[in-house]
Amino acid sequence: MPGALSHIRVLDLSRILAGPWSTQILADLGADVIKVERPGEGDDTRHWGPPFLKDEAGEDTSVAAYYLCANRNKRSITVDMTQPEGQRILRALAAECDVVVENFKVGGLKKYGLDYASLKEINPRLVYCSITGFGQDGPYAPRAGYDFLIQGLGGLMSLTGRPDGEAGAGPIKVGVALTDILTGLYAANAIQAALAWRERSGYGQHIDLALLDVQVACLANQAMNYLTTGKSPGRLGNAHPNIVPYQDFPTDDGYMILAIGNDGQFARFCEVAGDPALATDPRFSTNRARVENRATLIPLLNKLTIRRPTAEWIRALESVAVPCGPINTLADVFADPQVEARGLRVEMPHPLAGRVPQVANPMRFSSTPVQYRNPPPLLGEHTDDVLASLLGLAPGEITRLRDDNVI
Known part of the structure; x- marks a missing residue:
């Protein structure tokens, strides 16, 4: 059975976590996600180790575990967007795609002709999602955004940690990059909403998602505790502000x-x-x-x-x-009988390691189940296939582009 989004193609210009998390969700739902990476370097998270994936002999591969968490079911191509020919390739691919996801600084893609205004001219049906630290406007818009910074600035760390006066008191960040993850979830929802609107209107649109906006939105009951009283909640350790015990x-x-x-x-x-x-x-x-x-x-x-x-x-x-x-420790988690029964650890074939572990997508569909089609791709693994199948480039032209360091 094809996935729910098997009719959708995504050009993924994002890297690190928030953008790749959103596009992995779309890929798990069946979308054809084309991950665009820098030749020779790739997504920064490919190098964010140790730990690294081990091969069947127990030796480290060149693939960081961090990269593996957010890139399965995608195809990787390498294109140098700083070169005019690279820009032409990406514009041509955008014309063949339904969605573009990017997380460059505000205005960072305009000089390459890869911003929404430029791509809308060649593909009016394009849904274009920009993920930044602070959004497309406002006094902080030019700043780079990082999860840790946003957890502090957005109020989460004022709520997390032991209260003043206790041993170990002080603000603490959440143990995973939660703001990035939440932004990825919002992005995947927003993209699907924009695609649904396109079905009725015939037109795409620009989605402006900011990590700070998401963090503030996800303060949930704590935000309302403040807004209804004017009093900022404090850190309570592991206690709940509204329920005891x-x-x-x-x-x-x-x-x-x-x-x-x-x-x-x-x-x-x-x-x-x-x-x-x-x-x-x-x-x-x-x-x-x-x-x-x-x-x-x-x-x-x-x-x-x-x-x-x-x-x-x-x-x-x-x-x-x-x-x-x-x-539980994570060892306890993956040994838990409920976690095992739900199949939350899966394994996929991998060209370097033989097998690669993955954490299952938690969405369960009765008619269009998530499929684990492809492991997180090697850098540029699908460049030739994508350029030939979508753009009709001949092998000789692809070779020339590679010799010129465009791909």
Whole structure:
């Protein structure tokens, strides 16, 4: 069965993470994604290691693990866009594509004739998505944007980390480049919305996505906590600003998470923990009261949870439908029976390593399932095929372009 987007072709001028994440989503859904890279260098993340993918003998290949996370199901071509012939090739490819995704600085592609205004002239149906740090306008528009910087500037790090006065206090970034990932998700949604509009209007459009905009939008309840009160929320470690108890707790052999979302769950926890009176104490009987009396309640719960090992707590609490769980390492994650049952680790053939592991796409379709067609491509692996099949270039012309360092 062809993928849901198997009728769509994407020219991917992006690199690093936010843009490639969005185009990998489109590729997983069946789109033909042509990844354009610099000759001899490629996407920066190809070199962001160690760790590197190992071959069947256990030796490092030249492929960084970072690159492998966001580039499967794509075709890689190498084109030097700084050369006029390279620009002509890319414009010709844009004429054959439905979507262009790029994450250059604002105005950075105009001098090459690869900006939206230029490409719209040759392909009015083109959906063109620009991903930048700060958007196409505003006082910060010329600046480069980086996930870590945006996590700080966009408020996320003011909410993440231990509160002042506790051991280890201070702002902390999220352990993955979350703003980039979220921007990639928004980009994939926006592109599909623009394609749906094109089906009705016949015209493409320009999508302006900024990491800062996405980060602010994804502050979610914390943004509304501020906007409705005028008071900036602070860091709470692993605690929740609106629900108690909803955080990590010490156990006899480590830590566990309690994610208690209502008063009934809290009463059942207290019963299992051997202190049912806590659930009827007016200071703790409702979530509102527990939030107001957090500083009193949490130390009391810590004294209870530390009496048993994590696995014992989880068995006991799951039996009475109290949400809880361990804090897994990634080794634990990929050995978890639910993760295994859902097939979240997949393997694909790879020309250098024999096999390459991948994390499965979480979208499950009943009629157009995600297909793992191609591993993350080698640099320029598909240049000849793309130029011949889409642009009709003869082998001799492709050889000349390569000799001239255009491709």
